[in-house]
Amino acid sequence: MTAITDKGTAKALDDQLASLDLAGRLSLVASLGGRTVFTTSLGIEDQVITAAIGTHRLPIDVATLETGRLFKETVDLIGETESQYDITITRYHPLKDDIDEYVAKYGMNGFYESVEARHACCGVRKLKPLARALEGASFWITGLRRGQSGNRAETPFAEFDAERNLIKINVLADWDIETLKAYVEENAVPVNPLHARGYPSIGCEPCTRAIKPGEPERAGRWWWENDEKRECGLHVPEAALPSLESSAL
Ligand code: SF4
Structure with a gap:
């Protein structure tokens, strides 16, 4: 079944999702047809969403961007989560040619030197793999929350993503950190x-x-940059990012 993904559908969904609990929100989206993809960073928000998907056996593809620079604790948690919920988390890796090109131009850790170099690294290690993860998707589920940072304060439950031609669903938009911790405790979420x-x-x-x-909460991400609105680009329209001279995107 093909799902309709346009602004009007996103607006209607935004209204519907507001009155549902987490499982209800995920179930509603999964019932709409088309491919639904949830991308997890293995953070607490995403672990709660994965727990709900796994517990309710929802037909949602779970994917992660295995950038090659993750903490060992994060990599270990991927396998642990798969075992606990008997699900597959598909790993999307950067392409070797892209990494080689980046390293030749900026150096392996060139992202400390300039915002451009940092966005180029996120481009090859995150944005390009994300594009592969979302291929053919009608709905993209995320763990964005309004309370995470000032520039996420207006996060809706559903929004049309014109660049990717899909509807982005933020099922935890209205959750706070205390609610997340309580869910983790009650449901023994890893x-x-x-x-x-x-x-x-x-x-x-x-x-x-x-x-x-x-x-x-996000002060520890790219802490050396002064821009209070710093993001990796996953949740920022491409047009709003600094121009990337590399072929990263
Ligand atoms: S610049 Fe982005 S992709 Fe590169 S290591 Fe840092 S967070 Fe990861």
């Missing part, structure tokens, strides 16, 4: 041990640090 060591938001190892008390 979580990344780094959360307990001061990492509320976990990305690639060289680009994530623990935060200090009182800092925003």
Whole structure:
């Protein structure tokens, strides 16, 4: 069954999803036809979504971007989560040619040197694999929350993604961190041990640090950059990113 993915459908879904619980939101999207993909970073939000998908046996493809620079704890958690919920989490890796080209131009850790180099790295290690993960998808489920940072404060439950021609579904848009922790506790959801060591938001190892008390949840991501709105590009329209001179995108 082909799903309709346009602005009007996204708006109607946004209204419908607001009154449902997590399982209800996921079930509704999975019932609409078309391919539904959930991309997990293995963070606490995404572990809660994976738990709901696995527990309710929902027909949603679970995928992760295995950038090659993840923490060992994160990589270990992929396998542990698959075992606990008897699901497959499909790993999408960067292409060797893209990495070789990046390293030749910027160096392996060139992302510390400029925003352009950083976006180029996220381009080859995240954005291109994401495009492969979302091929043919009608719905893209994410764990974005309004409380994660100022530029996520207006996150809707459903929004039309014109660049990818799909509807992006943010099933946890209105959840706060305390609700997440309670869900994890009640349902024995496996979580990344780094959360307990001061990492509320976990990305690639060289680009994530623990935060200090009182800092925003995403302050430890690309902490050396001054832009308060820094993101990796997964959830930012391509046109809003700095121009990328490399062939990263
Ligand atoms: S988070 Fe860092 S290492 Fe990971 S893809 Fe982006 S720049 Fe590269």
